[in-house]
Amino acid sequence: MTTTTPPAAPSASTERGGAVRLTGIGKKYGQFTAVHPLDLTVPQGSFFALLGASGCGKTTTLRMIAGLEVPSSGTVHLGDEDVTGLPPYKRPVNTVFQSYALFPHLDIQENVAFGLRRRGVKSVRKQVDEMLDLVQLGDFARRRPHQLSGGQQQRVAVARALINRPRVLLLDEPLGALDLKLRRQMQLELKRIQTEVGITFVHVTHDQEEAMTMADTVAVMNAGRVEQLGSPADLYENPRTTFVANFLGTSNLLAGHVADVSGEDVAVTVRGTTLSLRGDRCATSPAPGGDILLGVRPEKVSLVPAEDAAGIPAGRNRVTGRIATSSFIGVSTQYVIDTPVCGEFEVYVQNIERDARLVPGAEVVAHWSAAHSFGLGADQDIDAGVRTADTGEEAA
Template identity: 60%
Template sequence: MATQTPPGDLRLVDLTKRFGAVTAVDDLTLTVPQGSFFALLGASGSGKTTTLRMVAGLEEPTAGRVLLGEQDISRLRPYRRPVNTVFQSYALFPHLDVAENVAFGLRRRGIRQVRPQVERMLALVQLDGFERRRPAELSGGQQQRVALARALINQPQVLLLDEPLGALDLRLRRQMQSELKRIQTEVGTTFVHVTHDQEEAMTMADTVAVMDAGRIEQIGTPADLYEFPATVFVANFLGQSNLLAAEAAGPTGSEVAVTAHGARFTVPVARARVDRGPVHLGVRPEKLRLAASADQVPAGHQHVAGVVGDVAYVGVSTQYLVRTGAGADLSVFSANNGTEGRYPVGASVVAYWRPEHAFLLPRATGPADRRSPSRDEPVTVAP
C-alpha cells in the first residue's frame, strides 16, 4: 500500500533555476515535514535564497515543482500561496503603528474585527502594550517580532525566514534565536529558515540542509551533520575540521585501517563514508587533547606529534595551532575547565584522539578536486 504525503509537507521536486548561463539551483529535491523548523544553510551564492524565493513565488522555476502536500503551487501567484515571508529588512510600514502593521494582512482580506487576533499575536511575540508605537520607536529585535507577528497572523502553512536575524547585534541575535524556536513550537507552523550562520541554523532547526553550488550536500539533524559530515565541504563549512590526507586499506572486522604520513590509524566502519583508496581522516578540534609526550597518551588513543605554533585564549577554551612534522597544521580546542595543561608557543606536544571520534571522507586527487580544503586554511591538515 502506497504511503500518503501528509497534507502540509513542503516538497521541492527536481527544482531548477537558471539565470542565463548561471544555474543558481540545480535539480533540487527535498521534503520539509509539516510542523518542522527547517534550515537551508549555505554561503553566499549557494542557491538558498533563490530556493526560498521560488517557494514564496517571487521567482519562477526554470524546471521542477513546488508542492504543499499534493497541491502543486509552482505557478501560483505569491498572494495565492499559503506561504508568508519574513525578510531581513522587516519591511514594516513606518506610518502605521504596531497593531496596524500586524493587522495589515487581515484588513487586506476584508476582515474588520481584527483586535482579538492582533492581541493574540502580540502576546505570542511578547509585545503586549506596544500596540500604539511606531516602528521607529522600536529596537531591532522588537521590529523583528512585529514582522513575525504580521506574517503569522495570516496563519500560513509555511513561514519563510530570509536571514531574519542578520541585522541584529550578537546579543539580540542569540536572544531571538531562542524566541523564534519558542514561537515555532507554540504555533506549530512549518518554518523554513535561510541563513549563512552555522550557529543560527544549529541552534534553532530540527533539520538542516547544507547547500553548495545550487545542490544539497547533506541533510540531517544538526548533531548528525556536525558529528559525521558527508563531504569535505560540510566538514569545513559546519564548524571546523582537521583533515589528514590518507589512504584506506579497506575494512577489517569493525575497523578501517588508514595510513597517513607513514603512520597507521584506525576508524570504526560506521564512521567511514568510504573505506578504501584516497580518503580524508577527519577529527574535530574539540575532540583533540594535548600531552607533552607520547608516553602520556591514554591507552586506546591515536596521536600525532607536533610543535605549538600559535595560542589563542577565547574564554571557554584555549585554541592551539599545532604544526606537525609533515608541515601541516592541526587545530586543537582545549576546554578551560581547570583540568587541561597549558602549552606555550614552541612547546613540543602530542595531539591525541579516540578512534571513534574520527571519520573518513572521500578524497579526490588532482586539481579537479574543488572540494578539497585550501592549503592556507589553518584548520586543515594535508600532506
C-alpha cells in the same frame, strides 16, 4: 514573565497541507544555473533550514517556494496541492525578510493587523492581541517601529506574517541585521515561536550557528545543489563531504592511505603515522591501498605536554608536534599544532584547568578516540567549504 497564549491550533486539513515538497525544482538565468534540479521535502510542522554561502542557491530556492521566482524546471507542492503556477498572493505562505518592512506611520498593533484589514476582516483586536502576546510585545502595541529595538521589530514582522495563518512561514536571512548577542537571543525566540504555533518554518541563512541552533533539519547547499541533508547533530558529527566538514565548524582533514581493514576498524597511514577510525563513520568504502581523508573535529582532541605522553590511554590516536600559536577565546583555548601529519593541526581545549605548560613552542601530543575520527573520499577538494577570514566567503 509574560504568559503567552498560542493561536488556535491549525485545522486537520491545514495539518495535512503544511508540508513542502520540491520535485526536480531548478532555476536557470540564461546560461547560468542558480539551482540544479533537486528534490526536497520539508515535513509539516518542522523548522527547516537552507544553509550555505552567498550564491549557493538557497535564497532562489526559497523564492521559488514563495512564488517570487518562476522555476525553470520541476514543481512545488504544499501538501497535496501543486502551487507551481500560482502567483505569490494565492499561495498559503508568508515571507519575513531581513528588512522588516514595517510601516513607520503605523503603531505596532496596526502593523500586525495590516494583513487582516487588507482581507476585509473587521474584528481584529483579539487576533492581534494573541499575536503580540505570542511574540512577547503585548505592552508595546501603541509604540511606533522606530521606538523598538531591532529584535523587537523582527518579532513584529513575524507576528504580522503569522496572523494570516499561513501553512508555511518563509524566513530569508531574518536575523542578518542584528548584532551577535541580539541575534543569539532571537534564534531562541524564533524557535520558541515555531514550537508554540506548530507552523512549518523554512529558514534561509549563511550562518552555521543560526541553522544549528534553530532547525530540526538542515539542507547544506553548495553551488546550486544540496550537499547533505540531516539533523544538525548528524551533519556535524557525520559529514559526507569535505564541504560540509569544513563549512559546519572546523575539521582537521588528513590525507592518507588505508593500511588495513579489520571488521569495523580501519587503519590509515598519514605520512608515516598510523591512525584509526571506524568503518561506519566512513562516507566512502575503505579498501586496503586506497586513498582516504581522515577527519577529526578540534574539540574532540585532547592535548598534553610531551612529558605526560605515558599517561595517554592505549588505543587512542596520537599525533606529536609543537604548539605554533594559541588563542584564548573565553570558553576554550584554541591551539594550532605543527605536526608531521598536518602543518596546522587545530585543537580546542576547554578552559577548566588550564595547563601552564601548553604555550607556543612546547612539545605536545594530541590524542583522540578512533570513534571520533571520520573518513571522506580522497577525490574531493580538501579545502572545500573553508571560509577565508578576510572576506567571509567560501574559498574556491
